[in-house]
Amino acid sequence: MSVLPGSHPKILRKSGISANNRDRLISIASPIMLLLLWEILVRIGILDARFFPAPSKVFETLLVLIKDGSLWANTWASLQRLFWGFLLGGLPALILGIAMGLNHTLRALIDPLVATTYPIPKSAIFPLILLIFGLDEASKVVMVAIGVFYPVLVNSMTGVLEINSIYLDVGRNFGANRWQVFRTIAFPGAVPHIMSGVKLGVGMGLILIAIAEMIGAKSGLGFMIWNAWEILSVETMYVGLIVIALLGFLFSMTLTEVEREIIPWKKTR
């Protein structure tokens, strides 16, 4: 059998592990190693199981909570609040942000209001929100909305301001009216910034929903964690933390995919 000279590299590539795959393996192995170490340290008594229950125990609790349906019910409650909060805060922020980017009068009018209210910790406003919107769903949704509003607003505005002015010149020269400029130039041009705003908003929304649900809620992941503290079920607390972390991870993955889809001009280089 004769071997063609060109076939060697192919064979080598198949048998060896490329640097890329090796990195991927390491990044999968590292959390598993950490969990294993944790498990061992708890079992030999170096880590206090009252504060750091063994991963196997947490996993058992996870299965129990899935079976009795309470995990899903709480997750669903949080997801719904996040969704409505996102809509209520994100959509107006998007429109107002782009409008502020296009119109300097509007920017001069609203920018100071944003600058002065942005630094207030959103958690500090919660008592006021409770007072106004009561203990029902509305107060949680409003909390998420406030958290999402600022990053989306500021990033949409920045996105429009950073659009190269030549594009606006083209719009003007080719007779685009206000709405057409908004739709064909300002929005698509600002989309990359808007997406980073949305990502920040998701993170903020998760933080705020957890806080809001710890006070005055009868459902949700925040409630589940708080309730677990009150009845000293440390494993349940960990399950709550894991699910929140997982949600954050899934959201960010989905948004990255969405980004690739709606910004095709940045996809292939």
Add this chain to the structure above:
Amino acid sequence: METTLTTPDLHTTSGDQPVKIRLRNLTKQFTTGGGPVTALDDVSLDIPSGCFFMIVGPSGCGKTTLLRILAGLDTPTSGSVEVSEPAAGRPGNSMVFQGGSLFPWMTVFENAAYGLRMRKRPKAEINEVVGHYLSRTGLSKFSHAYPHQLSGGMQQRVSIARAFSNDPDILLMDEPFSALDEQNKLLLQEELLRIWEETRKTVLFITHSVDEAVTLGDRIMIMTAQPGRTKQIVDVPFARPREVLELRALPAYGELVYSIWGQLREEVQRARTQDEGSVKS
């Protein structure tokens, strides 16, 4: 300052074509940190309909400002702009920018169709017109590509297709080939001449290249260094349609380029001493 649209009433001073664009005492000042800068100083000009009008001048002579005023992107400090009114439903002017003016979020087709879409023309018309100009510029195969996937020369072709598809009364071209290499520049000049022959629109074309001015234009205005004034207006006698390479082989071509370059050289040198002076102070 006034920009007026008038109907046929404009009369020519010379030649048989009616005047398309009439500038009177056009002046533009910018306020900068170092005080007011006069970009355009008292420019008066008549451009006949169907004329391929070239403006050459040293950089910073206000030629782009002149074009931007005509494009409606800038307003003059004083003086008047009169443009004969375009036929009903037709846009007054469309501009081909220097480069980097294509929307990165639109495909080649969407970019070329931009003007027609903004004017809400029927889809069939858009497809036909844009299809025509994309094929004339050799871009049919790339109509679904995004600008970043194209070379600089191809991007400028899209920009030309966008302006022609819009079917304006006047084409404004702001050094559209200045960023291209010599070979591409030549090809695009030939292409532009071929497409222009189909409609013979009024063109106002800005360049810093004397070669380009003589190759493309019917008439050339030489501008002075800052502040930009009319230094001289030269008629280009060559017949149309023109073949770029054949034209350049003519002795008369070389003579004309030489004489215009003689005029321009003084201005470029003046611009240079101005620059050096401003660096020292």
